[in-house]
Amino acid sequence: MTVIGVDVGGTFTDLFLYDEATGKVTVGKVPSTRGNQSVGFVEGIRERIPLAEVASVVHGTTVGTNALLERKGARAGLITTRGFRDVLEMRRRDRRQTWGLWGQFVPVIQRDLRLEVGERTLADGTVLEAIDPAEIRAAARALLDKGCEAVCVVFINAYANPANERAALDALRDVWPNEHANCSSAILPEIREFERTSTTAINAYLQPVVGSYLGALETRLKEGGFAGDVLIVQSNGGVMTVDTARALPVRTALSGPAAGVIAAAAIARGAGFPNVITGDVGGTSFDVSLIVDGTPQLAAQTTLDFGLVVRTPMVEISTIGAGGGSIAGIDRGGLLQVGPESAGSDPGPVCYGLGNDRPTVTDANVVMGRINAERPIGGKLARLDVDAARRAIEETVAKPLGLDVMAAAEAIVRVANARMAGAIRLVSIERGHDPKRFALMPFGGGGALHACALIREVGLASALVPRFPGVTSAMGCIIADMRHDRVQTINATLDGLDVARLTADVRATAAALTLQLDRSGMRFEGVETLVELDMSYVGQTHTVAVPLALPDGRDLTAADVRTAFEAAYRGAYGRLLDGLPMRLLNLRTAVVGRRPAFALSTLAPRGGSVEGARRGVRRIWAEGAWHEAAVLDRLALPAGAVIPGPAVLEQPDSTIVVEPDMAARVDPLGNLVIERKP
């Protein structure tokens, strides 16, 4: 039987087919279909294999992300505590940017669809005023009359006691005609009303859209004879069933990028590199994430756009506006700037010849010979216009700075590299990690062009280029484990904490999440429970994440919690504040069902030789001079091959530049390891 990973991108959908019996891997790219993502990829699968032979389809989807960013979700309604209908729109009283007071915010649920009802719970969980079911039903009918397809209930302090929300949801379901109804304590029982409201409202906004997409996908697959499972990648890097995704579509907000990071972690572990920084260079952005001891780092909250806050655990991905399409120019002070403005992929860089005349990072790479103008990746263009790129750099950068055109091209790449290096420092050095212990894993089409420079700039140990940098996310789909997270606000001082009850809470939550795994019907090689506490000293508002190991055969003690907090706090800030009481804000529990490991060895090169891989030589510009660089077909290189720089390694989905002071070697799994020459 075959397992298929599917990653739908803006232009192409990547397929990764893995035959579990034979270990055979097939990689494919089909055009993405706008409107309904499933059309393109189901056809793509059927061209390669009968659907009846597919055991499971694991899908990284951008349906939810796109609906959110383009504000094309459903008409949704909100029922909330009297006096608080504007929490969603008032946000945390922020603004779009520090400087300049322009810019608006459009909430996902508009003001006339946010209705208030009488009810109140206090911070300690006391119910001051119970709900009136008749009032709830009237509000629901009013929302239906206004054309709402989904509804959610968010009450103040529901994290402390969900009783009013649950009662309201029950009353609501008497009249609500579909499954698109939920409440905040079921989705995120965590203190902070705006973040909880935003997450719950976005979930309602996405439910009809994601639900109908998944329904259509399942139908289309079944019609073709498919009898297996469909799994959806969550933002936390784990997979979930279609039923869970229908109820909690907010968890798909970063589905696609998360799969890429999961694959990166697996590749890195397989290659013996536990500590990796991934760097995905796209057209407009550079996405960075950190993998420590083989595990991707998660963030508790992500802001997808101004005011669009999703608070569910997500693979932490930092983005800066520096990609191949980033535009270079000179500002009024005479300083060279690269990005964040971007030419994107249309019109794209000057060398595309589609109408842009301002030079980009890609133009500089083309002029420096690092990108093959006669054989552009992606297959969209026949060739690139090097002369046009050179002219644009001459006019826009070289003349104003008094440089010759090659120095100007190099300057553009250096400034872009410096910005990417800054993003890497942000996730490594600023978090207390020593870059010397990390390897860079570039993926996306352009990542490996900049790998050598980033090794030097940041002081990284090496770079690890996966065998197929362009289909990393699709591969991640079949590697991802099944994972469910839950957070619960406790908000007690350590002195006042009922530790026995905490232990019971942890065990009960773990059991409930494990049951959710069991219901999926999947086979796991093991199940792991992860427990983390958000803690601080009393008086601090920011917390540190405190990993907690559950002791075998006995309950937790206050001393266990204190020891764990002090270790985490010391790691974060250096010094403890002895004598101050400690506070436990939230309990976070995750249960992970380990799926059978994918054998990376199936990707390893078979045969090949360095001589057979040679395609000739090309001049590339590096460090102020031209160098004669060997050009090789990367996929034709055998394991163990060593390629000293300067060299250019080409493959259909990526170009890798090995600079003169670096050397690359092919590891047994087919990854490329780039290091400084000895």
Next chain:
Amino acid sequence: MIDPVTLAVLKGRLEQIADEMDATLFRSAFNPIIAEAHDACHGLYDAATGATLIQGKSGLPIFVGVMAFAVRAVMDKFGDTVVDGDVFIFNDPYLGGTHLSDFRLVRPYFRDGTLFCWLGSVGHWHDVGGNVPGNYNPAATECFQEGMLIPPVRLSAGGQTRQDVIDIILANTRLPTSAWGDLNGQINALDLGAKRLDALLAEYGAGTVADALGELRRRAATMMRSLIAELPDGTWSMEDFLDNDGRTDVPLKVALDLTVRGDRMTLDFSRSSPACAGPVNIALSTTVASCYVALKHLFRDVPANAGVMDPIEVVVAEGSFLNVKAPKPVGGYTETILRIIDVLFSIFEHVKPAITNGQAYGTINALSIAGHRPNGARWVMFSFYGGGHGGNPEGDGLNHGNAPISTATIPPVEILEAAYPVRFTQWALRPDSGGAGTHRGGLGAVYEIEVMNPEAEGFVFGERARFRPKGVLGGGEAAPTRFSYEGADGWAEPPLGAKMVGIPLSRGRRVRLETPGGGGWGDPLVRDPAAVARDVTLGYVTADAARDLYRVAVDAHGALDTVATARLRGTGA
């Protein structure tokens, strides 16, 4: 001269150091004004002049300008006695601006025995003593009623921390744990900055980094000069007012005469009111810093570097309330600097209309409620509240934004209710509070809070109760601030508008703060009637206001009557 590429690279590296210092303090601070509201700032300052070289992106905008004066104050006082390992601390508002709540730490950074630059950290502490918990005392007539005043002193001498200095400071605050936690956070941030500079200088050499710092300042000045040169030559005037000084109900005038000559600009505040008895005075350094903040909102691409102010002269008369000396009270400085920024936004409707916007809500509305818990422990709930931003060339103003001088976020209701014996009964947008305009001003808010403690006291320090935020280019004024409280005889309002101390409160009594929106942009009579109808549907604008201010006929549900609208607007059916 430094090559342009290294310069661009070093600019990013240096900014990252300041950003990282900001982030460290935000994460480890004890009080929510720093941790949540980001009322703090870090930067690198010139070894010889104290001028701002690099400032963190996420710190409080107003500190960009004033920290230079703080560093200067340390240089003036300690001169040649400064050695490696010294750290200076003070909150003297006349030396380096703002108010007593802002504690500054200044640390010399030495390289090979020579002073290379200064590192600075400033943060707003939760309580620094004085008559009013949280230190917004609208009745103060001397700074001594506003809090302790610490002149520049050594917190650390040659690497040795002076515990006696810390003890003096902590003995003078109601919340010593919070102050101690924040102080530790600031020390950590300075340590981190020094560590990062060590690495950067080792990599690039001190000479190259010093060249880069000098060059960045020259280029900031060049950029600002070229922006001024594009403005027409001439002189324009604009005035606006503060409600009162918190003592007597007499308006205070902020008058600006702006002159452009070639690539230079003069901002002359000479016609402004003289110093007042109450706490809305500011020091000269604060006035200069507020001009910088307004200009950076208007010309947002100029860098956070002192060079921006090189081609600009700020003139303030001796004795003006915009140029006071000790011991004139300055606790309410935020209100005055917001008015300076408002006046600059308004005057640019004449100087360069394409870049300006309606005024923002123009007050931080500091509100604190304080009392004692059953065990005797004191509690102080202190926060700033939001309002609308002005309509602008791109569109309507933002609803419920933060003040132009800060990037502060507001604490969540649930965090406040969990921490203090209060209950919010309303947290909502305020209809009809945005100024009318082709692009409407954003809405202010209504906050209503009920006390759940047997006894408590309220303190409010706000503005814009008498003088509303203005629109530009024909846009209308926003609604004024309205503060009210439940007294023994029902709801009442402070005699001075939005300023009052010692409001007696008890269980079940409420206070209510309604904040201004932003001013409108452009003539409301040409606003698209469909947009007005949508505003009525959403409850941003009432049907009455649609008719009176926009001359658009809409029923209470927002259904547009095009015939009646045409008649109202006189455009024919």
